Amino acid sequence: MKIIKEWKCFGGTQRVYEHDSSATSTRMEFAVYEPPGEAPRAVLYYLSGLTCTWENVVTKAGAQAWAAEHNLTLICPDTSPRGPDVPDRPDEYDMGVGAGFYLNATQAPWAQHYKMYDYVVRELPELIEPVLRAFSGRRGISGHSMGGHGALTLGIKNADFYQSVSAFAPVVAPSQVPWGRKAFTQYLGTDEATWAEHDACLLVAEHGYARELLIDVGTADNFLQQQLRPELFENACNDAGVRLQLRRQAGYDHSYYFISSFMRDHLAWHAEQLLAAR
Numbered sequence: 714m715k716i717i718k719e720w721k722c723f724g725g726t727q728r729v730y731e732h733d734s735s736a737t738s739t740r741m742e743f744a745v746y747e748p749p750g751e752a753p754r755a756v757l758y759y760l761s762g763l764t765c766t767w768e769n770v771v772t773k774a775g776a777q778a779w780a781a782e783h784n785l786t787l788i789c790p791d792t793s794p795r796g797p798d799v800p801d802r803p804d805e806y807d808m809g810v811g812a813g814f815y816l817n818a819t820q821a822p823w824a825q826h827y828k829m830y831d832y833v834v835r836e837l838p839e840l841i842e843p844v845l846r847a848f849s850g851r852r853g854i855s856g857h858s859m860g861g862h863g864a865l866t867l868g869i870k871n872a873d874f875y876q877s878v879s880a881f882a883p884v885v886a887p888s889q890v891p892w893g894r895k896a897f898t899q900y901l902g903t904d905e906a907t908w909a910e911h912d913a914c915l916l917v918a919e920h921g922y923a924r925e926l927l928i929d930v931g932t933a934d935n936f937l938q939q940q941l942r943p944e945l946f947e948n949a950c951n952d953a954g955v956r957l958q959l960r961r962q963a964g965y966d967h968s969y970y971f972i973s974s975f976m977r978d979h980l981a982w983h984a985e986q987l988l989a990a991r
Contacts, residue, residue: 714840717742723781724749727771732840736832737794738825744771745841746780746787753849754784755987756842757980758875760833760856760863761792763892764811770857773969779977783984786845790833792860794826807892808899814887815863816911818900827900834867834874853877853983857972858936861928862887865913865946869922877986879927879979881972882934885946886914892940914949925956927982929975931965 718729725748734741744767748754759776761769767789770776780787793799793813800822801809818827842848854875856864861883868878887893888908897908909915930943937943943959950957965971 722746722777725777725781727777729767730841734794734832734836736828736836739794739796739799741794741832742791743767743837743841744787744789745845746771746777746789747846748781748784748786750784751847752784753847754786755849755851755853755876755984756786756788756845757877757983758833758837758852758854758864759787759789760815760854760860760867761789762856762858762860763792764806765857765860766791766811769969770972773973774976775973776976776980779980782977783980785980785984785987786848788837788841790837793829799826807895812859812896814859814893814896814900814911815867816900819907820900820902823900829863830867833863834871849987851876851987853879853987855879855881855979855983856883857881858941858967859884859892861885862893862911862913865926866911866916869913869916869920870910872922872924877924877983878922879929879982881928881975881979882930882936882941882967883913883928883943883946884940885928886912886942888912888915889945890940890942914945917946917949917953917955921953922950922955924986925958926950927958927960927979929960929962929971929979931962931967931971933964934967934971936967 714732813829861880
């Protein structure tokens, strides 16, 4: 692992790392923002959406200012494996490179490299957490769109590992919407029973969740009705007795203008949740 980029930012340091991944069998990059000072701080993992890399949230969300204010370290992985030998659908933005869906693919030709669940949950924390300054041992996870799907599913499935979970405009019912059904069919196969562990609505219905969840979605999001379907997750949480703070933000769309408008709220909420989890 080596640092390939570094900037001073809001008194702290924004870095980009590169390493050879055993999970994806590729070279991977990820970004880390560490706030100033030496006080113990929690970590927030942020998972980006379709077509993105670590760079989108690092440059567009304004997250470093609020991370410095709330003493949070931000870790932002890539959205998929990359490289000349990685299978791709270059003419399809919702499959292949940039569209890993934070699961372990089981189907050819994807299975060799598309192991983003193992990468995010296991390999990346084991790699970076031992070298973080003043890490308290507490973690949260958040994300946007496809990354919101990842944050909810990884967070619900690993509730002892991540002590707080939030999402911006997440895909909450991938088994029922075009983005998810396309990706799951290709990555996991046609047996829909294997999809359930990657569907936030089904996970909540099956396993529940003991803490509160936070979701923001814009009412002017052009993906709201066909791809996001937040009401399905709202109903699943109500049925399971799970505490959900679902905020429908009037007039906001799917872009980083929306995310940057509410990033401060999410980081403050995670800081509060992670402090309570001590």
